[in-house]
Amino acid sequence: MAGVTYKTRQLRRRYIERSFASLAVAGIAFWLLINFIKSPTQFTSVTFTGLSNGILYALIALGYTLVYGIIELINFAHGDLFMLGGLFSAHFITLWFGMKTGSAAGWGVLLLCLFAVMAFCATINVGIERFAYRKLRRAPKLAPLITAVGMSFIIQFVGLRWNGSGQKTWPSLLPSGNLSVFGARLPYTTIISFAVTIPVLLALTYIVTKTKQGKAMRATAQDQDASRLMGINVDRTISFTFGLGGALAGAAGLLFEQTRGLTSYNLGYQLGLIAFTAAVMGGIGNLQGAVLGAIIIGLIQGLNDGLPIGLGQQWSNSVVFSILILLMVFKPTGLLGKPMTEKV
Amino acid sequence: MNVKVSSKKKKSSKKKVPASQRTWSIGFLTLAVAIYIFYTYIVPHAPDGFQNQIQNWFPPSALNEALVWVIAALGLNIVVGYAGLLDLGFVAFWAIGGYTAGWFMSGFFNQWNIHFGSESAKVIPGIHLSFWLVLLIGAVICAFFGILIGAPTLRLKSDYLAIVTLGFGEIIPQIFVNGENIHGFNLSNGTKGISPVDSIGIFGKRLGPFDLNYKYMIFVAMAALMVFVSLRLRSGRLGRAWLAIREDELAASMMGIPLMRTKLAAYAVGAISGGLAGVAYATHVNGIFAERFQFSISIILLAMVVLGGMGNVWGVIVGALLIAWVNSTGLPTLGNEINSTFHTSINFPSYTFLIFGGLLILMMLFRREGILPESRLKLVMHENDESTGNEEPHGFISEEENL
Numbered sequence: 164m165a166g167v168t169y170k171t172r173q174l175r176r177r178y179i180e181r182s183f184a185s186l187a188v189a190g191i192a193f194w195l196l197i198n199f200i201k202s203p204t205q206f207t208s209v210t211f212t213g214l215s216n217g218i219l220y221a222l223i224a225l226g227y228t229l230v231y232g233i234i235e236l237i238n239f240a241h242g243d244l245f246m247l248g249g250l251f252s253a254h255f256i257t258l259w260f261g262m263k264t265g266s267a268a269g270w271g272v273l274l275l276c277l278f279a280v281m282a283f284c285a286t287i288n289v290g291i292e293r294f295a296y297r298k299l300r301r302a303p304k305l306a307p308l309i310t311a312v313g314m315s316f317i318i319q320f321v322g323l324r325w326n327g328s329g330q331k332t333w334p335s336l337l338p339s340g341n342l343s344v345f346g347a348r349l350p351y352t353t354i355i356s357f358a359v360t361i362p363v364l365l366a367l368t369y370i371v372t373k374t375k376q377g378k379a380m381r382a383t384a385q386d387q388d389a390s391r392l393m394g395i396n397v398d399r400t401i402s403f404t405f406g407l408g409g410a411l412a413g414a415a416g417l418l419f420e421q422t423r424g425l426t427s428y429n430l431g432y433q434l435g436l437i438a439f440t441a442a443v444m445g446g447i448g449n450l451q452g453a454v455l456g457a458i459i460i461g462l463i464q465g466l467n468d469g470l471p472i473g474l475g476q477q478w479s480n481s482v483v484f485s486i487l488i489l490l491m492v493f494k495p496t497g498l499l500g501k502p503m504t505e506k507v
Numbered sequence: 508m509n510v511k512v513s514s515k516k517k518k519s520s521k522k523k524v525p526a527s528q529r530t531w532s533i534g535f536l537t538l539a540v541a542i543y544i545f546y547t548y549i550v551p552h553a554p555d556g557f558q559n560q561i562q563n564w565f566p567p568s569a570l571n572e573a574l575v576w577v578i579a580a581l582g583l584n585i586v587v588g589y590a591g592l593l594d595l596g597f598v599a600f601w602a603i604g605g606y607t608a609g610w611f612m613s614g615f616f617n618q619w620n621i622h623f624g625s626e627s628a629k630v631i632p633g634i635h636l637s638f639w640l641v642l643l644i645g646a647v648i649c650a651f652f653g654i655l656i657g658a659p660t661l662r663l664k665s666d667y668l669a670i671v672t673l674g675f676g677e678i679i680p681q682i683f684v685n686g687e688n689i690h691g692f693n694l695s696n697g698t699k700g701i702s703p704v705d706s707i708g709i710f711g712k713r714l715g716p717f718d719l720n721y722k723y724m725i726f727v728a729m730a731a732l733m734v735f736v737s738l739r740l741r742s743g744r745l746g747r748a749w750l751a752i753r754e755d756e757l758a759a760s761m762m763g764i765p766l767m768r769t770k771l772a773a774y775a776v777g778a779i780s781g782g783l784a785g786v787a788y789a790t791h792v793n794g795i796f797a798e799r800f801q802f803s804i805s806i807i808l809l810a811m812v813v814l815g816g817m818g819n820v821w822g823v824i825v826g827a828l829l830i831a832w833v834n835s836t837g838l839p840t841l842g843n844e845i846n847s848t849f850h851t852s853i854n855f856p857s858y859t860f861l862i863f864g865g866l867l868i869l870m871m872l873f874r875r876e877g878i879l880p881e882s883r884l885k886l887v888m889h890e891n892d893e894s895t896g897n898e899e900p901h902g903f904i905s906e907e908e909n910l
Binding site for chain 2: 295298302305310319320478480485
């Protein structure tokens with residue numbers, strides 16, 4: 164008796180969801196089209212801004228998704244780690260090496276800083292895992308989550324001490340001009356962001372899919388006990404994953420500091436939240452999904468903030484989170500996530 | 508519907524009202540009256556030095572604010588502690604409650620002139636309703652929003668639910684921050700906030716800003732109401748269903764618990780208390796300021812619930828009072844004492860982040876179940892401590908999903 168009604172109800176619900184989703188997509192397309200017709204050059208410039216934001220979010224989102232994929236923990240401290248990376252880069256380049264403008268030496272320092280900041284953030288992230296999360300691995304999920312929130316507070320405290328309570332501006336070594344593409348402005352900083360990010364992402368993909376360590380990571384994510392039986396050192400693999408995530412956050416910190424030229428102790432919370440949203444949007448635990456989600460969110464944010472017909476920057480977060488909520492309601496697994504069935 | 512999760516639960520459900528739940532009101536009342544007598548009759552007649560100490564350590568206004576936190580934390584306890592749904596956006600309800608007070612208890616909407624049961628002069632424009640009525644309205648509005656937010660999202664798994672509630676906790680304050688001009692309509696007065704709010708009218712008397720003892724009584728009564736509601740609900744069918752969901756959602760649904768309805772009920776009750784706290788807070792600070800409604804409020808509330816002991820109202824009350832006190836006067840005063848004793852000059856309030864974070868981490872590492880734990884939850888929290896390593900990672904509060 165229940166079978167038929169249940170099935171029809173499921174079908175009807177799927178139908179309603181589909182039509183809602185297509186309506187929403189059509190609405191967004193219409194909005195984009197109107198804006199494009201109104202001012203094509205501004206549209207293109209804003210798209211570039213959105214892309215450069217998105218690629219930055221991608222670096223942070225990958226850290227969330229890596230950690231979530233392997234131990235199912237929302238690492239709230241990750242955004243703050245990114246903030247710390249930015250602070251470290253600013254101090255490294257401007258104060259310790261005294262570089263103020265881009266030169267041959269400046270580029271060298273920049274490259275050195277990239278490796279240094281990645282190592283720095285990776286070490287911190289591994290340390291956090293070792294001292295705070297490892298003991299709680301078998302505890303109910305709420306325990307590590309709250310520990311992560313506590314960690315986030317502690318890192319913010321470090322940031323507050325290091326940076327002071329206000330925003331600080333720093334000189335950037337990157338060239339500040341624009342490249343003109345069809346009349347639209349494409350800042351050099353965006354190009355450099357891409358030039359840094361894409362190799363990093365490729366390296367990450369290589370590590371995860373081709374190396375032995377990556378195989379261990381994937382196995383641990385699937386089943387910790389089975390991988391332990393297969394001779395995988397689970398603790399080391401999880402540490403390695405945290406290290407990878409931390410390194411990405413460090414790279415993001417350097418990029419943010421150099422492209423925007425500012426640091427602030429509470430930056431991590433804002434960007435971390437958006438990056439996490441991106442990771443969820445793409446289907447958390449899925450690497451490609453995180454990048455896709457981040458770019459979509461960056462674009463949405465950029466377009467909403469910069470287009471002539473839009474809600475404007477003060478509604479930026481509301482727009483991002485509304486989209487997240489709608490997506491969660493209609494497709495809870497995210498864009499690229501696989502549906503999971505519950506086992507007993 | 509037979510909610511039968513363990514034999515222990517069955518036993519407790521057979522007894523109508525356990526003795527411990529009948530006697531709590533006496534203890535609560537005694538304590539509340541003792542504090543009242545202390546602040547109203549003893550402190551004003553005490554020597555000056557003692558009065559100053561009280562002013563520094565725990566002045567009446569800080570006590571009232573702590574009570575507001577208690578009210579909200581008790582609501583969050585129902586959502587997180589009882590039903591096991593992680594809510595990281597509780598500040599939304601607090602904000603909605605606050606703005607309910609702002610809309611219906613002040614001269615903000617001066618295009619209208621509505622008075623009802625309020626002691627304020629009839630000539631002042633704006634909507635001026637009685638505080639008690641506004642409490643009711645705030646509760647209804649928050650319950651409505653609780654259901655509105657919950658309905659589409661409660662299907663989600665714990666982590667996703669957490670992030671969606673977090674999203675709501677960001678959106679709703681942002682609506683109030685930007686609400687100065689929504690198509691020409693001033694919803695919230697933006698960052699300027701709504702101030703002043705009407706004072707509370709009680710027995711034909713209007714409470715002035717210094718009638719803290721009356722406010723204390725009102726807030727204690729509200730907290731008592733929340734305790735009563737929490738305890739009664741918990742021992743009733745709904746509460747048992749919540750606990751069953753908390754411990755194993757799948758098993759609970761197999762036992763015939765309507766998941767959606769039960770979760771929505773938890774959400775609505777939690778939201779109501781958030782709303783009450785919002786209204787109370789608005790009258791406490793005599794205004795509503797959009798920028799106060801930040802994520803940190805949600806986290807502080809969660810810390811109160813977790814620190815005190817999830818699922819145990821007394822633990823939550825202790826946690827809420829403790830953290831609210833540390834946040835308001837405890838830490839600065841303690842810091843001053845330490846500085847003057849050891850001749851140091853450490854700015855203790857600037858260590859709030861460190862202390863807060865460290866506290867959360869240490870609690871989680873060494874006493875996961877909180878200061879005053881609920882016995883059931885304590886077992887669940889330490890279920891796997893001596894694990895041999897052959898179990899899957901756990902669900903949210905207990906194991907619920909093995910992926």
